[in-house]
Amino acid sequence: MTIARTDLLGLPVEVAPRLLGAELRTVVDGVRTALRITEVExxxxxxxxxxxxxxxxxxxxxxxxxxxxxxxxxxxYVYLSHGIHSCINVVCGPEGTAGGVLLRAGEIVAGVDAAAHRRGVATPLSRIALRDLARGPGRLGQALGLRHALHDGIDFVTGDEQNGARARLLWGEPVADVSAGPRVGVAGIAGTDAYPWRFWITGDPTVSPFRWGRGAREAAATL
Known part of the structure; x- marks a missing residue:
């Protein structure tokens, strides 16, 4: 079932864990891929x-x-990170407020060869290469083929085409075991346990490893 706008009216920190297990499908220049979401912020x-x-x-x-x-x-919301990585966020909250859920990692469940081609990864894929195909937000965006600024603002509820791409976000099977903790690579206090706004499917191999952001470790020591 397609996720509706009304499903996304809560605060991002409330919506984020509910998106685990959901499936983001894209068609970019006629090529289809789909990803099961395993980690969000x-x-x-x-x-x-x-x-x-x-x-x-x-x-x-x-x-x-x-x-x-x-x-x-x-x-x-598709933004450019470090000048090269297109990262994907699900916009949530009422219009006129700002909220986003960053898709940090996922499992490619359809279009594996297409995702590998976009990533420049040789096929057939090893177990490790398959795990890493969309492990991290930059890899995820590249694997799905969505690019800043061509696809920023694309509407996954209507599925309307935007610059050769379409997107759909659908509910998946409920996730029983969800973990939470600080966000990855975020600077200062925002990257500590003061903001345990990263959620992931416990034990899923595609979840990205944690790393401290600039000054976050020092900020954590003061909590």
Missing amino acids: AYHGRGTGDLPDPGSHARMGPTARNATMWGEPGHL
Whole structure:
């Protein structure tokens, strides 16, 4: 069943764990792929929720870069990381507030060869290569074929085409065992247990390893 806009009206930290096990399907330039979501992170914009989020792109308010985060839920916010990686977020919360759930990792369940080709990985895939195909947000975006800025704002509820791509997000089987902890690679206090806004399917091999962000380890020592 397709995830509806009304399913995404809660705070990102509430929506994020519910997206585990969901399936994101893309058709890019006629090539189909699908991914089962295994790891996510929640991000709140300015004025969203009771706790300000210093790790969010929208922490200072609306900008040209984060405009999609302030729009209606049911779109994908696709941003560029380190100038090369297209990272995918599910926009949630009422229109006019900023909220996003970063898709950190997943299992490619359809279109494995196409995803490998996009990633530049030789086939047939080894067990490790298959595990790593969408392990981490940059790899995930590349495997699914969605690119900044061509596909930023793509609507997965209507499934309308945008620059040669379509996307759909569907509910999956309920996940029984979910873990939570600090976000990966986020700087300062926002990357500590003060913000346990990373959620993953416990024990899933595709989940990315934790690493501290700049100054986060030091900030954690003061908690």
